[in-house]
Amino acid sequence: MLKTVLLAALLHTAAPAKEKPDLKTPYEQGNGNQTATYQEAIAWYQKLDEAYEEVQMTPVGMTDVGRPLHLVIVSTDKDFDPASIHQKNKRILLIQNGIHPGEPEGIDATMMLVRDYLQDKKLRKQLDNVVLAIIPVYNIGGALNRNSHTRTNQNGPEEYGFRGNARNLDLNRDYIKTDSRNAQTFHQIFREWDPDVFMDNHTSNGADYQHVMTLIATQHNKLNPTLASYLSGKMVPTLYAEMKKDKFPMVPYMNHPAETPESGIIGFMESPRYATGYTTLYNTIGFVPETHMLKPFHQRVDATYKLMENMIETIHRDADEIGRLRQQAKRETLAQQKFPLDWQLDTTKVAQIPLLGYEARYKPSEVSGLERLYYDRKSPYSKKIKYYDEFTPTVTVEKPVAYIIPQAWREVIERLKTDGVQLQQLQRDTTLTLDTYYITDYKTSPRAYEGHYLHSGVQVETRHMPRQFFKGDYVVYLNQPANRFLVEVLEPQAVDSYFAWNFFDGILMQKEYFSSYVFEDLAAEYLRKDPTLRKKLEERKKQDPEFAKSARAQLDFVYKNTPHYEYTHMMYPVGRLMQDVKLPL
Structure with a gap:
């Protein structure tokens, strides 16, 4: 028996202890001017996952290049369920890196930051009420397209990725139109985790100055007023003060209309095509750190690290307040009746x-x-x-009770589903009298922009009219967390609406016409029977000499005021139900 015990003890003693893996990052192993490749970053996070039970890395969905988009969760109580984390009143900070892989500071800084927070007891304490959700590299296709030249104005690193993704899309213009699989997966992550704060790490272009770090915060006028008051009055001043203590004094992003910034800069009004413009729609406080391109890479990494460190400390300090204010903002958004769709700068306030x-x-x-x-x-x-x-705001709209979307517009329905919008379908053919927009004017970009020809300056006329809808058409009630998102994408006058991004362009082309020599007699008959129409025609001729010289234009005028003109031309297909009526759902 004694021999058995001694043998067991010897075997136990001889067994090698499990060693922690080397968590020195590729950046730290280099010369201060090198950034991790995509493969190195994922391999490093895999080692981190294996080393710490508080870390979980999961492939969430695919990207355009055929590689999965990973999400890394750092949760010190080992709870990796977002619903449970929110129930515990913990705050979630979502950090996204590499949306522009030629701007890679966040990739390297975040790796070091996570390791340090897990290994340092003082830092780790701040994660008691803060959970980190990290996208190590968002634009994987761009990260794999590695080179040393495309960031012409940038001081290092030696090699980096490319701005365009595998489809040559700028992913920081894709949050609403969602053309990329990357964006589809991001929506899944964002809606499931519902982060309280979002950081999207970047590098700037533009003027030269002494600051290493500039910052874009969610534009406060667009953010819910409850959150905006906290953001502008407490959170942003704290970050500026702490970064100054850390020898990285900040300034707002250098968005200057003149050639140089001395004459003044303008706050960045991010529409929902951009990361923080999109996250604002769900009452998430967003930040885009922009390090200065001409500073050495190691300084830019250090500044990004310090800003994320100060962000975590601030969220830790204000965790209860941020949670309470977000819940209030969500309630206010649910009750909100009027929504702004477009904005202009107020130059009287400086x-x-x-x-x-x-x-x-x-x-x-x-x-x-x-x-x-x-x-x-x-x-x-x-x-x-x-x-x-x-x-x-320059354009404001009253929200309807519901939008009715014909199922024919499947690209729109697919995007709403991607965003987790609650949809219902009509169970039988139904005629509804509701508000319908007619597009009366718009401008279109003459050149392609991110795969589209954007519409702007949209003007509409509202008609209250009966419409035929069919079994399977979609009903979207505005009684859900996605209310503001729905207004931004389904109201055609919104800057980044689905109409602006060309998803409804089929309505803009007339399908039936007339032969002048045939319609002449019919038009004359309409004018004889309708003196009011005759009067409108004569007034138009007096007002417009060119119109008065054109027989075809005058026939077209009459045509468009008769039942022969197709009512679907320029008719925006999404109906606005303004009263709550019982529908066959």
Whole structure:
């Protein structure tokens, strides 16, 4: 018996202890000017997952390049269920990296940050009420398209990915139109995890200045007022103060209409095509850190690390307040009756902010011989500049009880389903009298933009009219968390509506016409029977000399005022049900 015990003890002693893997990142193993490849980043997170029970990495869905999009969750109580995490009143911070893989600071900084928070007891304490959800590399296709030249204006790293994804789409323009599989998977992640705060790490372009970090916060006028008050009054000032202590004083993103920023900068009004424009629709506070392209890569990584560290500390400190305010904002959005669709800058409201810049000077160009701009780094300055960051709505709409969407518009239905919208279907053919828009005017971009020819300046006329809908057509009630998203995509005047992105272009082309020599007699008969129409025609001829000279234009005028003209031309197919009536659902 004694021999058996001794043998067992010897065997136990001889068994090698399980060693923690080497979690030094590829960036740390390099020379300070190298960033992890996509393969290296995923392999590193796999090691982190194996080393810590508090970490779970999961492939969520596919991307355009055929590789899965991974989500890494860091939860110190090992709870990886988003519903349960929200029930525990914990806050969720979603960090996204590599949407533009040529701007890779976030990829490297986040890897080091997560490891440090797991290994440092003081930092780890901040994760008691904060769960991290991390997309290691969002634009995988772009990350695999590695090169050293496409970021022409950028100071390192030695190699990096490309801005376009596998379909050459800029994914930071794809959150609403959702043409990419990447965006479809992101919607799945975002709607399931419902993050309280979102960070999308970037690198800037533009002017030269002393700051390493600039910041885009969710545009406060667009954010729910309850959250906007906290964001502008407490959260953003805290981040600025803490970054200044960390020797990375920040300034808002340098969005300046003039050639140089001294004359003032304008707050970035992000529409829902952009990451934080989309996340705002669900009352998530969003940030886009933009490090300065001309600073050494190691400084940009350090600044991104520090900002994320300060973000976690702020969320940890204000966890209960953020949770309470978000719940209030969600209730207010459910009850909200009027929604803004477009905005304009209010130039009467201006703030003064400090800028650490360099003097802008001019000299002859060695290329053209003409005057060219340069920034003189031997002449730094600290001065106040104008900051315009107040916007007012220019178009506002009253929300309907429900939208009725004919099933024929399947691309639209598919996108609503991708976003987790609650849909119902008519169980029999039904005639409904409701509000219907007719498009009366719009402008279209002459060149392709992200695979589309965007419409803008949309004008509509509302008609209250009976419409025939069919079994299987969709009913979308505005009594759900997606209310604001639905208004932004289904109201044609919204900047990033599905109409603006060409998903309803079939209505813009007339399908039936007339032969002039045949319609002449019929038109004359309509004018004899309808004196009012005759009067309208004569008034139009007086007002428009070109119209008065065109027989075809006058026939067309009569045609469009008769039952022969197709009522579906320019008719926006989504109906607006303004009263709650019983539907066969």
